[in-house]
Amino acid sequence: MTVVSDSLSRPALPQRRRGQATRPGLESERWHGYLFIAPAFIFLCAVIVVPLVKAFWTSLERTRGLNTIFVGFDNYARVLESEAFWNSLRVSLSFTALCVAMHVAIGLGLAMLLNRVVHARAVLRVAFLTPWMVAPAIGSTVWLWLLEPQFGVVNYLFSAVGLIDSYKAWLGEPSLAFGSIVAVDVWRGVPFVMLLLLAGLQTIPVEQYEAAGIDGASPLQQFRYITLPNLKYFIVVASTLDIINTIRMFDIIAVMTGGGPIGATEVLPALLYNTAFRANHFGEAAAIGVLLLILVLAFSVLYVGLTRTHAQEGSR
Template sequence: MLIMVAYPIGRILYISLTSNIMTRPDLGVQFIGLENYANLFTSMAFWETVGRTGAWTALSVGGKTAIALGIALLLARDIAFKRFYLILLMIPWVTPMVVAAVTWRWIFDGQFGMLNYILMQVNILQEPYVFLGHKMSAFIATAITDMWLGIPFLAMMFLAGLQSIPVELHESASMDGASKLQKFIHVTLPMMKPIILVATTMSGIWTFNSFGVIWPMTHGGPVDATQTLIVQAYKLSFGSFDLGMGAAIAVVIFIILTICTVLYKRLLMRQEEL
């Protein structure tokens, strides 16, 4: 633990307190205290990235949750070819993230992408549209890719939760004259609340720290439209070779995710007490 966890964290914390620009070896490594953090917190671009990261995470996690819950509700019913659908559902989960990102980048390609081809065939588009070349469409496209990768995990968790709900509760609600919508709102959702809270919290932590989707698809572009904190940290560290600033952003990410982890643990303990 000391070698694999404590030392790397301590090293990053130390680097974040230094001026360490690898392209300027003549300057050496200088201890500057909290100057990197001061520059970050007074930078409008940094706060824009924080807001963008939060918005991208909320869009992706919100989409995953809604779609996964819908899929789980369908698979919880007695339908034909259920095992086949479960196998199809697991394909995104077992697909390597980088492979999925490159595949979706081809789908959204402005010249030869499958999405453009389909939309032009049904006369929705008259000419190809560069989805990854415009700010809003690139933002949404990367979020859709992240959703595609994360939906299976949430769907399987929600399906397990739905199957654990006692049948007697739905039968009692039906005897009281409740409709399907009323049973969903007053029976299914309250029973699913603990699982939904835990699953979305975990998904939010993973999504906030996601790098393997955005970088292969857009490199944070166009014009930083898809640049999240993790992408900015990578660019500063291995693009500008400013290890001090890159480490400072990494520490900020670490603090944010630590807070999320503590909240997740408290939620989990609270649900266990209930």
């Protein structure tokens, strides 16, 4: 198996084989395994499981002033009745769909270009990865300057080549702000998909293309009948991972718009953050978080199912 598909599947763990002779000195200390794992296990319970349970509990409570009362699923009802939530869900889903589609389309194109490059591929790969390496908060700060309405270079360049006839407030108008956020996320997210698909392309035997070339297949036919079928698994896995990452993305929005103007970029994590830390409604924010979690978990289950099926097919 290749490095990628190997790391996409779950790591192999020791299996106890039936009737296996116990090795001297090892079987007797089997419980040592638990001792080695215990610190990490206890730590994760303390810093992930406890907060997760508390988040769920918080979603059932309401705090006003100094009083906290149990309200059952009332927070969920309020959230589901609010226009802000449905707007946010719409923004989140269209943001994720647009970004992932463009990550995959551009990432695949770039990966195919780079796959044919013989010289300087390692250097190019690192160069293309830079947007993904730098902290999203820092990258977004740079984009704030690029998109600045009066002195930003984007306005200058776009009007110089005639794309726009007047300087735009890129983050000030709802539709422009949404488009700008998508553009920044595409800039940041393409390398991730490109790297995965490039690794996938390298698993396709060159002989397949050579044979197709001899048989007179056009480049388009080669793409359709060799590249796509071979790459299908990589594309599906990369998209699923990318959906999970993009739907949770908050840093870019936190730095660039905070969810505005008038909710145009308020994805679910932004709505959650604003509800919790601006409006101080922790209960409703936690309810939004649980709903977001359900959405992410659905895709996570899909991801695990995909990689597991693939690993089983691979080992057959």
